Amino acid sequence: MSTVRARLSPQESRSAALEAARALLIEAGPQAVTLKAVAARIGRTHANLLHHFGSASELQAELGRYLSERITAAIGDAVVRARQGEADPREIVDRTFDAFGREGAGALAAWMILSGNRDALNPVLEAIHDLVDHLGAGHEDRPVHETTLWLVLAALGDSLLGESMAAALGLPPGRARDLARDHLLASMGLAAEPHRA
Structure with a gap:
């Protein structure tokens, strides 16, 4: 069963990623704030976050x-x-x-x-x-x-x-x-x- 991802604007996607990164920071510390973890948190791919943030x-x-x-x-x-x-x-x-x-x-x-x-x-x-x-x-x-x-x-x-x-x-x-x-x-x-x- 596949999940349908909501289409987000680039700004909405960045905002969602930053809020997810903030949540990870608070929950598990800065070492937990990785592109992979943030991508998983918001249902996006690592490549998608790499596109938005670079590294x-x-x-x-x-x-x-x-x-x-x-x-x-x-x-x-x-x-x-x-x-x-x-x-x-x-x-x-x-x-x-x-x-x-x-x-x-x-x-x-x-x-x-x-x-x-x-x-x-x-x-x-x-x-x-x-x-x-x-x-x-x-x-x-x-x-x-x-x-x-x-x-x-x-x-x-x-x-x-x-x-x-x-x-x-x-x-x-x-x-x-x-x-x-x-x-x-x-x-x-x-x-x-x-x-x-």
Whole structure:
């Protein structure tokens, strides 16, 4: 019995592949994001994905771009709403840590670096740079670039080693996120809440 495949436009096919790649990244890590696995997930052939992406490293680069666009939009929204008093500034930290942890951006970045595919990080870095420039416009009195630097590095480190390092130091899981929230609130002149032991 043969299955009938729905005819997708090239853009729809790329979008489906990127969403499948994101799901594989979250479920099984960056090593699982292969052309063959993504093709199987969306009912396409390896050759079809090769046509759209060229190689596994190009698929990973596109996945990085796809994730960074989603992530920077969500973080940018949280920053704007926090500035307007419509959201708790802690949401900025939570969205950043979630992006690198639960959404898999940290594992993907590490995988790209360790596999020698550093150029694939350029779209991610450009998206962050564009967001920071946008958020910094009109707020030159605030250390937007410096805040972004420490927050991204903290979230990246936490996604890769945070839980293990906290356990090794006898600290509760999520302590790095708590510290990042405190640091952000302090940089905004707001009081941090006491932490549970």
